[in-house]
Amino acid sequence: MEAFLVSTGVVALAEIGDKTQLLALVLAARFRRPVPIILGILVATLVNHAAAGAAGAWISALVGPTAMRWILGLSFIAMAAWTLVPDQYDDNEGKDAAPRFGVFGTTLIAFFLLEMGDKTQIATVALAAKYSSLMAVVAGTTLGMMLANVPAVLLGEVAAKKLPMQVVHRIAAAIFLALGVSVLLGFGA
Numbered sequence: 001m002e003a004f005l006v007s008t009g010v011v012a013l014a015e016i017g018d019k020t021q022l023l024a025l026v027l028a029a030r031f032r033r034p035v036p037i038i039l040g041i042l043v044a045t046l047v048n049h050a051a052a053g054a055a056g057a058w059i060s061a062l063v064g065p066t067a068m069r070w071i072l073g074l075s076f077i078a079m080a081a082w083t084l085v086p087d088q089y090d091d092n093e094g095k096d097a098a099p100r101f102g103v104f105g106t107t108l109i110a111f112f113l114l115e116m117g118d119k120t121q122i123a124t125v126a127l128a129a130k131y132s133s134l135m136a137v138v139a140g141t142t143l144g145m146m147l148a149n150v151p152a153v154l155l156g157e158v159a160a161k162k163l164p165m166q167v168v169h170r171i172a173a174a175i176f177l178a179l180g181v182s183v184l185l186g187f188g189a
Contacts, residue, residue, distance in 0.1 A: 004133075006131075010123055010141075011123055011143075012144035014120050023110060037107045041149050049124045049141045049145075077181070127140075
């Protein structure tokens with residue numbers, strides 16, 4: 001029980017203000033369908049954190065910290081640029097346009113990829129090394145992610161009704177750009 005409770009608390013706190021919480025807000029504002037977004041976050045987190053507990057140490061040994069910093073930093077900057085590119089959904093704002101992989105699939109893929117090398121994934125590796133119950137750690141870290149991200153999804157749904165998508169995209173791009181620059185400068189991941 002200790003592994004579960006500690007894992008939940010550590011990840012819930014680490015996730016507040018994290019890039020994946022920003023992604024939850026952006027996806028909710030863009031797609032306005034909270035249930036598939038929440039389910040996508042849940043599945044992506046379960047898979048990602050299970051993999052982190054089982055193979056995270058091997059991955060971090062394979063890719064050095066300098067290379068990981070550059071990969072993450074440039075990825076954030078690329079995501080900032082991509083966020084500014086209007087797509088079919090923006091041109092038809094208000095219509096129920098579905099993304100290529102559906103809302104669930106898009107959320108699952110985006111969360112899984114963005115969580116790679118993230119502080120909550122690294123926390124999952126450390127917690128799995130500390131506690132012998134991998135299932136308790138994965139369940140706890142997943143619950144922590146959900147506690148932090150479900151409110152962001154629900155707030156994003158409200159924000160989508162009040163904010164134009166262009167404003168949401170610009171704010172998200174600025175934040176992703178700031179994250180990319182800070183990672184490249186060594187201020188965090």
